[in-house]
Amino acid sequence: MKYNxxxxxxxxxxxxxxxxxxxxxxxxxxxxxxxSTNVFAADSTANAVVLYESGNSYVSNRDFMLYTEIKxxxxxxxNDGFDKATVKEYLYRNSNKKENIQDIHAIxxxxxxxxxxxVKLDKKAIYEEKYDDKYTLVKxxxxxxxxGSVITYSYTLVSPFFFKYKGWYFQEDIPKLYSxxxxxxxxxxxxxxxLVGHLALDHKEEHIQNECLDGGSGAYAxxxxxxxVMKNIPAFIEEDYMTTKSNYLSRIDYELKTLRMFNGEVENxxxxxxxxxxxxxxxxxxxxxxxxxxxTKGLLDNSIEKESNPLIKAKKIYQYVQEHYAWNKEYxxxxxxxxxxxxxxKTGSVSEINxxxxxxxxxxxxxxxxxxxxxxxxxxxxxxxxVISDFNYLIVQINIDGEKYLLDATExxxxxxxxxxxxxxxxxxxxxxxxxxxxxxxTPEKTxxxxxxxxLKAENGTLKGMVHHSNKGYHAHSYKNSYYSNPENYLIKLxxxxxxxxxSNYKVDSESKTSFDFTExxxxxxxxxxxLTNIYFDPFLxxxxxxxxxxxxxxxxxxxxxxxxxxLYSIQIDLGKDYQxxxxxxxxxxxxxxxxxRLLFNTSQSKNTISLVLKIDFLENLYAPEYYPYLKEFxxxxxxxxTKSLVxxxxx
Numbered sequence: 001m002k003y004n005x006x007x008x009x010x011x012x013x014x015x016x017x018x019x020x021x022x023x024x025x026x027x028x029x030x031x032x033x034x035x036s037t038n039v040f041a042a043d044s045t046a047n048a049v050v051l052y053e054s055g056n057s058y059v060s061n062r063d064f065m066l067y068t069e070i071k072x073x074x075x076x077x078x079n080d081g082f083d084k085a086t087v088k089e090y091l092y093r094n095s096n097k098k099e100n101i102q103d104i105h106a107i108x109x110x111x112x113x114x115x116x117x118x119v120k121l122d123k124k125a126i127y128e129e130k131y132d133d134k135y136t137l138v139k140x141x142x143x144x145x146x147x148g149s150v151i152t153y154s155y156t157l158v159s160p161f162f163f164k165y166k167g168w169y170f171q172e173d174i175p176k177l178y179s180x181x182x183x184x185x186x187x188x189x190x191x192x193x194x195l196v197g198h199l200a201l202d203h204k205e206e207h208i209q210n211e212c213l214d215g216g217s218g219a220y221a222x223x224x225x226x227x228x229v230m231k232n233i234p235a236f237i238e239e240d241y242m243t244t245k246s247n248y249l250s251r252i253d254y255e256l257k258t259l260r261m262f263n264g265e266v267e268n269x270x271x272x273x274x275x276x277x278x279x280x281x282x283x284x285x286x287x288x289x290x291x292x293x294x295x296t297k298g299l300l301d302n303s304i305e306k307e308s309n310p311l312i313k314a315k316k317i318y319q320y321v322q323e324h325y326a327w328n329k330e331y332x333x334x335x336x337x338x339x340x341x342x343x344x345x346k347t348g349s350v351s352e353i354n355x356x357x358x359x360x361x362x363x364x365x366x367x368x369x370x371x372x373x374x375x376x377x378x379x380x381x382x383x384x385x386x387v388i389s390d391f392n393y394l395i396v397q398i399n400i401d402g403e404k405y406l407l408d409a410t411e412x413x414x415x416x417x418x419x420x421x422x423x424x425x426x427x428x429x430x431x432x433x434x435x436x437x438x439x440x441x442x443t444p445e446k447t448x449x450x451x452x453x454x455x456l457k458a459e460n461g462t463l464k465g466m467v468h469h470s471n472k473g474y475h476a477h478s479y480k481n482s483y484y485s486n487p488e489n490y491l492i493k494l495x496x497x498x499x500x501x502x503x504s505n506y507k508v509d510s511e512s513k514t515s516f517d518f519t520e521x522x523x524x525x526x527x528x529x530x531x532l533t534n535i536y537f538d539p540f541l542x543x544x545x546x547x548x549x550x551x552x553x554x555x556x557x558x559x560x561x562x563x564x565x566x567x568l569y570s571i572q573i574d575l576g577k578d579y580q581x582x583x584x585x586x587x588x589x590x591x592x593x594x595x596x597x598r599l600l601f602n603t604s605q606s607k608n609t610i611s612l613v614l615k616i617d618f619l620e621n622l623y624a625p626e627y628y629p630y631l632k633e634f635x636x637x638x639x640x641x642x643t644k645s646l647v648x649x650x651x652x
Contacts, residue, residue: 023037023051023177025051025177025178025231027052028052028072028152030073030118030150032111034075035109035110037075038077038148040075040077042175043175043235046081046175047076047081047174048075048084049075049177051074051075051178052072052073053070053179054180055068055182057165057166057183059212059213061213065160066164067158067159068157068159072152073150074151074174076145076147082145085108085149085151086139086141087141088137089101089155090135091136092134094134099136099157101138101156102157103155104121104123105154106120106151106153107119108150109151110144110146110148111148119143125140125141126138126139126140127139163269165189165256167254169251170230170251170252171236171250173236173238175235177233178231179229179233180228182226182227183226183228184209184212184225184226185223185224186212186221186222187223188221188259188261189259191254191255191257192254192384193252193254194252196252197249198248198250198557199230199556201228202229202231204228204229206224206225208225209225212225217262233250236248236249236250239549239552239555240549241560242557242558243379243560244376244377246379255385255387257269258270270387273437274436276386280388280431281433283334285334286337286351289339289351290358290370292340292359295340296343296356300317304316310401311400314400314405314416315416317360318357318409319514321356321360322411322412325356326348327410328347330349331350331375332352333394337349338352339356342356350408351394353410354395354407357396361396366398367398367399368397368399369397370430371395371396371428372394372428372429373391373428374392376421376422376425378390378392378393378425381428391429393423395407396408411481412514418444419442421474421477421562423442424442424562426622427442444474444562444621446516447565448473448475449473449566449568450475450567450568451569452467452469452571453467453468453469454466454468455572456524456574457576458528458573458575458578460578461528462525462528463526463527463573464523465524466523466524467521467522467541469521471518472516476515476516476518480515480518483508498541501524502525503522503524504522505522535650536646537648538645538647539571539585540614540645544567544569544638544642545639548635549635550631558622558624559627559631560623561618561620561621562621563621564619566616566617566618567617569614570612570614572610573610575609575610579649580608582648583647584605584647585612585641585646585647586603587601588601588641590633590634592630592631593630596623597617597619597620597631598617599614599638600615601613601614601615612647
């Protein structure tokens with residue numbers, strides 16, 4: 001019996017493997033096997049799979065334009081894969097030139113009985129529209145697509161912009177069997193070429209093509225022709241606790257470093273930080289705004305001007321900017337930055353508000369520096385050479401008595417020394433125009449935390465007592481923002497979200513909306529269900545995690561919390577004379593490798609008082625992918641404790 005079962009399993013797996021391998025992943029040609037095979041064993045969750053794709057980028061001798069020929073074949077496995085039947089391409093433009101797209105061909109293939117049918121894309125179904133100030137969107141949707149279809153398309157991109165050599169994404173949100181990118185780069189164009197992501201190339205080859213580009217008058221350039229290949233590429237699946245996926249998608253990026261003209265002229269695009277620092281210092285939208293002190297005179301009242309303690313003075317200046325100027329939700333780092341307009345209108349961009357903060361601190365003889373950064377949704381800035389376009393945000397750093405404080409005055413609930421969560425993107429570039437810029441860490445030193453301390457007493461079928469709830473650091477931001485913007489509505493939402501018990505005597509114990517913490521307390525009454533002989537009670541009236549946020553089988557990118565995290569839940573229940581405990585949950589301890597985190601869950605009983613304490617500590621803000629299985633188990637234990645820990649009582 002066991003032998004027969006084993007033979008059956010081997011046969012089943014061989015069928016699945018055979019079905020997957022029967023896809024034609026070598027060309028754009030659609031085979032009957034491509035259409036008849038409707039499983040993808042390597043990823044049973046996939047809604048579609050790229051069977052084959054190729055790109056070919058080169059500079060044409062005909063018009064000196066950058067051409068990129070793209071071909072792609074996709075298998076639609078089920079109805080949820082229909083979104084892959086819409087193709088979008090973003091064409092860059094400026095005031096003088098623009099990219100365009102040529103020779104779009106798209107075909108939908110289906111299997112009708114034993115025959116392959118195909119429907120071509122109608123040219124009238126290709127749409128072009130303005131996307132924003134820099135890009136035009138071209139899109140089309142395949143006709144007659146259904147589960148099991150195979151779609152193929154090809155087109156050519158033509159670009160006059162050599163600084164935008166076409167990058168190539170090997171990885172996307174569906175798996176791929178084969179991805180190939182061919183490039184031909186003339187020797188007088190020098191690029192920094194960067195392979196991003198954790199996946200390795202399956203194949204790479206290079207050779208020199210002599211005299212590939214005719215510069216006229218007997219001038220020629222040789223080209224470096226390169227072929228890059230990846231096979232069996234897993235889908236990239238986004239999950240909680242990560243920065244933007246563009247940081248981790250496996251791809252090739254190009255940044256133009258040097259352009260050598262055929263007449264001998266040389267233009268450098270990639271510069272040293274020393275050169276860039278000087279350019280930023282004289283930039284109209286940055287450097288010159290940072291040096292404008294005349295327009296800030298008279299803004300601060302005498303009590304601030306006369307303050308002798310530098311830390312108190314800095315805090316008062318910070319508070320002044322927070323209270324008097326509103327953020328318009330724009331970043332505008334290198335465009336239309338005007339501190340003068342901010343002072344006049346009382347509202348402005350991130351750059352304008354924080355440059356004003358910088359100038360007021362500097363005017364008060366405090367040591368302050370601007371910091372360029374890229375927000376979490378914008379991606380990591382390039383570190384091996386300056387790429388100013390990578391940055392989209394500006395904050396400041398002030399140094400007082402050996403302590404360094406990062407400041408951002410755009411949010412009115414931030415405490416002194418805090419920056420918004422969107423800014424926690426590992427590192428930023430501090431601009432010191434005298435001694436040169438350098439990278440600094442954007443990691444908060446203080447641990448953010450959540451704490452519940454609950455004391456209850458059983459009386460006449462009800463648990464009565466007090467809840468003390470404290471959120472510190474980044475956990476306090478949403479609470480402060482919600483409460484101080486509308487206290488009445490906040491209390492309504494609090495009561496509605498905890499309908500199992502009554503809330504009364506509500507009080508906020510924090511000093512103000514800019515406090516590092518948000519602390520609240522209130523009385524509760526929780527009725528016990530006495531209809532059964534044994535009374536089951538969930539001691540976790542408030543839960544940190546309802547479900548495990550980590551669900552992937554494997555995760556190849558870091559787990560980025562942004563800050564160190566701590567959670568404490570403590571509940572004491574005096575059972576009085578009416579009840580006694582029958583059973584308590586078991587205590588549990590768990591520690592991450594290298595003591596990078598710990599979980600302590602202790603239950604105890606003293607006389608007729610029961611106590612439960614859950615302590616969770618994430619001791620790092622960033623965990624390498626190797627920690628994922630341990631964090632997944634860590635969170636599984638945490639959620640099980642909070643959702644399956646019942647206390648059983650009975651009446652005396």
